[in-house]
Amino acid sequence: MPTKPSDRDQIAVRERVAKGIRLLVREGLIPNAGHLSYRPKGADWFWTLRHVHVGLESIGPGDIIACDMQGNAIDSPWSGSGERFIYTGIFARRPDVRAIAHFHPHKATVFSVAGRKLLPVLMLGAHIGEVPLYEKPEPVESPEDGRSLAEALGSAKAVLMSAHGAVTVGESVEEVCALAVMLEEMARVQFEASLIGEPRAIVTKGKERVFEAAFRHFQEVLWDHHSQAPENKPFLRGGG
Ligand SMILES: [Zn+2]
Numbered sequence: 001m002p003t004k005p006s007d008r009d010q011i012a013v014r015e016r017v018a019k020g021i022r023l024l025v026r027e028g029l030i031p032n033a034g035h036l037s038y039r040p041k042g043a044d045w046f047w048t049l050r051h052v053h054v055g056l057e058s059i060g061p062g063d064i065i066a067c068d069m070q071g072n073a074i075d076s077p078w079s080g081s082g083e084r085f086i087y088t089g090i091f092a093r094r095p096d097v098r099a100i101a102h103f104h105p106h107k108a109t110v111f112s113v114a115g116r117k118l119l120p121v122l123m124l125g126a127h128i129g130e131v132p133l134y135e136k137p138e139p140v141e142s143p144e145d146g147r148s149l150a151e152a153l154g155s156a157k158a159v160l161m162s163a164h165g166a167v168t169v170g171e172s173v174e175e176v177c178a179l180a181v182m183l184e185e186m187a188r189v190q191f192e193a194s195l196i197g198e199p200r201a202i203v204t205k206g207k208e209r210v211f212e213a214a215f216r217h218f219q220e221v222l223w224d225h226h227s228q229a230p231e232n233k234p235f236l237r238g239g240g
Contacts, residue, residue: 014061089146178219
């Protein structure tokens with residue numbers, strides 16, 4: 001039986017998507033807008049955030065709606081975000097991808113404006129590898145733009161969107177959140193390193209499993225932190 005939005009076990013999945021969005025808000029990666037989508041195993045539809053501008057720090061499972069692969073809401077009075085074509089484009093091109101986050105990280109966006117490449121500069125984020133740049137600065141509000149963004153992403157784990165933001169992709173909500181937090185952290189560190197010298201990328205060749213394990217541990221701890229920590233404390237920079 002294919003998975004349906006009305007299946008009982010999907011209530012917990014909606015809560016996980018909502019928690020992922022709250023995590024990105026607390027981490028400062030969704031300063032005003034942003035969202036996250038998840039395609040359950042065997043589903044030809046996906047969960048996403050309804051079109052909403054305020055109160056993102058306290059959204060719940062009821063704010064998460066199902067959309068078909070054209071981006072139309074299923075059995076809901078609401079619609080998805082104007083940029084839902086980010087999800088239709090990437091899900092269509094990448095069958096391996098189950099979760100996608102779209103966010104607006106400040107430092108990483110500075111790199112896109114300067115036309116500088118983001119490098120895997122930290123041990124915990126070396127696993128991210130190459131981050132391609134999507135050159136169009138317009139919002140992704142048509143199926144065509146969704147397809148070109150997916151093309152720019154290719155087989156990567158993240159894509160930087162020129163003068164706009166970024167997207168991370170993976171197998172789970174937890175993974176795309178950890179990729180998002182680490183991407184912005186590496187942008188901060190690379191920026192600071194460039195003030196005193198030439199930033200160096202970590203070479204992972206032959207040691208891919210070691211760096212993947214380090215990232216997976218970070219992913220787990222980040223998720224746990226946001227299950228337990230007091231409200232609004234970012235994980236890496238809790239002191240501000
Ligand atoms: Zn956006």
